[in-house]
Amino acid sequence: MDFQLDSEQEALRDAVRGLLAKAYDTSETRRAVTKQEPGWGDKTWQQLAEMGVLGLPFAEEDGGMGAGPAEVAIVAEEIGRVIAPEPFVEAVVLAGGLVAAAGTPEQRGEILGALAEGTLVPAFAHTEPASRYELAATGVTASGSGDAWTLNGVKEPVLGGARADLLIVSAVIDGGTGLFLVKPDADGLTRTGYPTFDGGRAAHVGFANTPATPLGEPGADQSDVIAATVARAQIAYGHESLGAMETALRTTTEYLKTRKQFGVPLMTFQALTFRAADMYVSLELARSTVTWATLVLLDGGDATEAASRAKLQVSKAGRHIGQEAIQLHGGIGMTAEYSVGHYTSRLTAIDHALGDGRHHLNRLVSTLGDHTVVDPLP
Amino acid sequence: MKLQLSDEDAAFREEMHTFFTTQIPQDVRDTVAARRELSKEQIVASVQAMNAAGIAVPNWPVEWGGKDWTPLQRHIWHEEMQLANVPPPLPFNASMVGPVIAAFGSQELKERFLPKTANLDIWWSQGFSEPDAGSDLASLRTTAVRDGDDYLVNGQKTWTTLGQYGDWIFTLVRTDPSVKKQAGISFLLIDMSSPGVTVRPIELIDGGHEVNEVWFENVRVPAENLVGEENKGWDYAKFLLGNERVGVAPVGSTKRTLSQAKEFARTAGPGGTSLLEDPLVAAQIADLENEILALELTALRVVANSADGKPHPASSVLKLRGTELQQAVTELFVDLAGPLALASGAGDGSDVPDLARVATPNYLNFRKASIYGGSNEVQRQIIAGTILGLRG
Numbered sequence: 001m002d003f004q005l006d007s008e009q010e011a012l013r014d015a016v017r018g019l020l021a022k023a024y025d026t027s028e029t030r031r032a033v034t035k036q037e038p039g040w041g042d043k044t045w046q047q048l049a050e051m052g053v054l055g056l057p058f059a060e061e062d063g064g065m066g067a068g069p070a071e072v073a074i075v076a077e078e079i080g081r082v083i084a085p086e087p088f089v090e091a092v093v094l095a096g097g098l099v100a101a102a103g104t105p106e107q108r109g110e111i112l113g114a115l116a117e118g119t120l121v122p123a124f125a126h127t128e129p130a131s132r133y134e135l136a137a138t139g140v141t142a143s144g145s146g147d148a149w150t151l152n153g154v155k156e157p158v159l160g161g162a163r164a165d166l167l168i169v170s171a172v173i174d175g176g177t178g179l180f181l182v183k184p185d186a187d188g189l190t191r192t193g194y195p196t197f198d199g200g201r202a203a204h205v206g207f208a209n210t211p212a213t214p215l216g217e218p219g220a221d222q223s224d225v226i227a228a229t230v231a232r233a234q235i236a237y238g239h240e241s242l243g244a245m246e247t248a249l250r251t252t253t254e255y256l257k258t259r260k261q262f263g264v265p266l267m268t269f270q271a272l273t274f275r276a277a278d279m280y281v282s283l284e285l286a287r288s289t290v291t292w293a294t295l296v297l298l299d300g301g302d303a304t305e306a307a308s309r310a311k312l313q314v315s316k317a318g319r320h321i322g323q324e325a326i327q328l329h330g331g332i333g334m335t336a337e338y339s340v341g342h343y344t345s346r347l348t349a350i351d352h353a354l355g356d357g358r359h360h361l362n363r364l365v366s367t368l369g370d371h372t373v374v375d376p377l378p
Numbered sequence: 379m380k381l382q383l384s385d386e387d388a389a390f391r392e393e394m395h396t397f398f399t400t401q402i403p404q405d406v407r408d409t410v411a412a413r414r415e416l417s418k419e420q421i422v423a424s425v426q427a428m429n430a431a432g433i434a435v436p437n438w439p440v441e442w443g444g445k446d447w448t449p450l451q452r453h454i455w456h457e458e459m460q461l462a463n464v465p466p467p468l469p470f471n472a473s474m475v476g477p478v479i480a481a482f483g484s485q486e487l488k489e490r491f492l493p494k495t496a497n498l499d500i501w502w503s504q505g506f507s508e509p510d511a512g513s514d515l516a517s518l519r520t521t522a523v524r525d526g527d528d529y530l531v532n533g534q535k536t537w538t539t540l541g542q543y544g545d546w547i548f549t550l551v552r553t554d555p556s557v558k559k560q561a562g563i564s565f566l567l568i569d570m571s572s573p574g575v576t577v578r579p580i581e582l583i584d585g586g587h588e589v590n591e592v593w594f595e596n597v598r599v600p601a602e603n604l605v606g607e608e609n610k611g612w613d614y615a616k617f618l619l620g621n622e623r624v625g626v627a628p629v630g631s632t633k634r635t636l637s638q639a640k641e642f643a644r645t646a647g648p649g650g651t652s653l654l655e656d657p658l659v660a661a662q663i664a665d666l667e668n669e670i671l672a673l674e675l676t677a678l679r680v681v682a683n684s685a686d687g688k689p690h691p692a693s694s695v696l697k698l699r700g701t702e703l704q705q706a707v708t709e710l711f712v713d714l715a716g717p718l719a720l721a722s723g724a725g726d727g728s729d730v731p732d733l734a735r736v737a738t739p740n741y742l743n744f745r746k747a748s749i750y751g752g753s754n755e756v757q758r759q760i761i762a763g764t765i766l767g768l769r770g
Contacts, residue, residue: 001450257767267762269770273762274755277758280765285669285676292381296381298380313672361664365661373636373637374671
C-alpha cells in the first residue's frame with residue numbers, strides 16, 4: 001500500500017496549483033468571477049484545457065490524456081484549495097465520465113474531444129425536485145425508439161444547467177433509467193438559471209416533448225453506469241473538499257496566531273488551540289479515507305462502497321471544520337468580504353451534492369451484516 | 379499510489395496470521411476474546427511462544443533479537459496479533475526498557491538483561507509517575523544518592539501497571555537536585571525484591587487490581603544498575619516515549635471488539651431478536667466501522683510513508699483518535715448489554731452472557747486510555763503547537 005504521489009503526479013499538482021493560484025489570488029478575485037455569468041472564468045477554463053486537465057481521465061483515442069483517478073484527485077484537490085468555481089468535477093468527472101462510460105465511439109470522440117479542448121461544457125441533468133439522492137430517474141420520462149426519443153418532465157436543481165452546451169439527462173425507460181443527450185436549442189427545452197449559495201449556478205430544466213438522442217445503446221438501462229460514474233464524482237468531490245478543508249484550517253490557524261484580543265494573540269487561549277487540533281484530526285482522517293477510495297478506484301474494483309465511506313467521512317469533517325473555522329474567526333468569519341465563509345459554503349454544497357453523510361451512512365447500514373470487520377484491502 | 383500490499387508483504391501478513399492463530403496457547407486467545415483479564419502465566423506463555431519464533435521484540439536491534447522489518451511489516455505484525463486475540467508483548471519489556479538498554483546500556487547490562495527481557499524471564503515494571511509528577515513527569519522527587527558503590531533510593535512511584543508481578547522496575551530518579559529539573563534525572567534499574575521496596579495495590583473503579591504504588595525506603599541499588607550516564611535519564615526517557623510509533627493506535631483490537639459487539643447485537647434484542655434492526659444501533663455501528671477504517675488507513679499512511687525515519691505528522695492523530703474509538707466501542711458494548719450490564723458480579727450460575735457481564739468493567743477500565751501515555755489533552759497540545767504552530 002502506497003499513498004504517495006510519484007514525480008509526474010507532483011508535477012501535475014504543482015502546475016495546476018500555480019495556474020489556480022494566479023487565477024484566484026484572493027477571495028475577492030473569486031467573488032468578482034462568481035458574481036458575473038457564467039459564474040466561472042472562461043479564461044481559466046481555457047488555460048485548464050491547454051494544460052490537458054479537462055481531458056485528463058479520457059482515453060487518448062477519444063481526445064483525452066489517458067490518465068487515471070489519481071490525477072483526477074490531484075486536480076480536484078487543487079480546485080478545492082482555492083475553491084475555484086470552474087466545474088471540473090461536474091463537467092469532466094461526472095458529465096464527461098458518463099459519456100466516456102456509456103457513449104458510442106462517435107459520441108465519445110465528438111463530445112470528449114470538445115470537452116478536453118474547452119469548447120464544450122456538458123452538465124448532468126439528474127436531480128429532480130422529488131428524487132432526493134436516488135440514482136434512478138422517476139420524474140422525467142423518455143419515449144421513442146432507435147435514435148428518436150422525446151423527454152418530458154422537470155430536472156432541478158441542475159448544476160451548471162443553464163450555461164451547459166450539452167445536457168446529459170437521466171430518464172425513465174422501460175426496465176430502468178436511460179441516458180440521453182439534449183442540445184441547448186432543442187424544441188420544448190426550457191432552462192432557468194439561478195445562483196447557488198456557494199457562488200455556483202443551478203437551473204430549472206423543463207422538457208416538453210423535447211427531442212433527445214440516447215447516450216450509447218438506445219433503450220439500454222444505464223443504472224450501473226450512473227452508479228459507477230457517480231461514485232467517481234463522489235470521490236473527486238471528496239478530494240475537492242480536502243483542498244477546501246485544508247485551506248479553511250490554515251486560514252484559521254493563521255488567524256489564531258495574528259489576531260489579538262485582551263492584548264494577546266488568540267492562540268494564547270488553550271480552548272481555541274485545542275479546537276484547532278481537533279479540526280486537524282478530522283482533516284487527516286478524511287484525507288486517509290478519501291485517498292483510499294481513490295486507490296480502490298485505481299485498483300479497478302467496484303468503488304461504490306468506498307465512495308460512500310469517503311463521502312460520509314467528508315460530510316462529517318466538512319461540517320466540523322467549516323463550522324469551527326467560522327466560530328474561531330468570530331464575526332469576521334460571517335462576512336462575505338472574508339474567505340472562510342465561502343469555504344464553509346462550498347463544503348456545504350458538496351456535502352449535499354450526490355448524497356450527504358446521512359444518506360451514505362444509510363447505504364452502509366444496508367450492508368452492515370455482510371462482513372465481520374471492514375478490511376481496507378477489498 | 380497503490381492499494382494492494384506487495385506480494386512480499388501479503389505473504390508476510392499470511393505468515394503472521396497463521397502463526398498467531400496456531401502457535402499461541404488457545405486459552406490465552408480465548409481469555410482475550412472473552413474480554414477477561416489475563417494471568418501472569420498466560421502473558422508469559424504468549425510472549426515465550428513469540429520469542430521462540432523470534433518475533434517477540436522485532437523493534438530491537440537485530441543483534442539482540444530484533445528483526446530488520448519495515449514499519450509496514452511491524453504494523454502488520456501488530457495488527458494480525460490483535461485480530462487473532464493475542465496480547466501484544468509486555469510493553470514495559472518490549473517497547474520501553476529493552477530498547478533503552480539496547481541503545482544506552484553498557485555491554486554488561488545488555489548481556490545481563492536483554493535476553494531475559496525479551497523472553498519475559500524478567501517481568502519489568504515502569505517506575506516513572508509519582509503523585510506529583512504525572513503528565514509533568516520532570517517534577518519527580520524520588521531521590522538516588524550515591525553511597526560508595528551503591529545508590530540509596532528514597533521516594534514513591536505510582537500508577538505502576540501490573541507492578542504486583544514485577545521482578546525488576548526501571549525508574550527515573552533524581553540524582554542532582556541542584557540543576558534545572560530535567561537535568562538532574564537518572565535512569566536506574568532496581569530489583570523489586572531488594573529490602574525497602576514495598577508494592578501496594580490501588581483498587582480501581584472497575585474492581586480490578588491493575589496498578590500499584592511502589593515505595594522505596596533506603597533501598598540499596600548497585601551503581602552498575604545505572605543505564606547510560608548519570609543525570610542523562612531524561613534523554614533516555616524521551617527516547618523511550620518517542621521511539622514507538624507502530625501500534626500507538628490499537629486499531630486491530632478495536633476492530634475486533636467492534637465485530638464482537640456486532641455479533642453480540644445480533645441476538646441482544648427482546649426475545650433474542652437482532653438489535654441490528656434498530657436503526658439507531660445500526661447507524662452507530664456503521665459509523666464506528668467507518669471511523670475505525672479512517673483510523674486504520676491513517677495508521678497505514680503513517681507506516682507506509684515513514685521509511686525515511688521521520689515521523690509522519692499524522693502520527694499525532696493516532697493516539698488521540700485511537701483511544702477515543704477504543705473507548706467508544708467499550709461504551710457501545712455497555713449499551714448493547716442494556717440491563718444485563720448490571721450483572722457484572724454474577725458467577726457461573728448466571729444466565730447472563732459473559733460478554734454482557736464484562737461490558738461495564740471494561741468500559742470503566744478503558745477510561746484510562748485517554749489518560750495514560752500522554753493524556754489526550756497533551757496530544758492536542760502537541761498537534762496545536764508542533765503541527766499547527768499555535769504556541770501560546
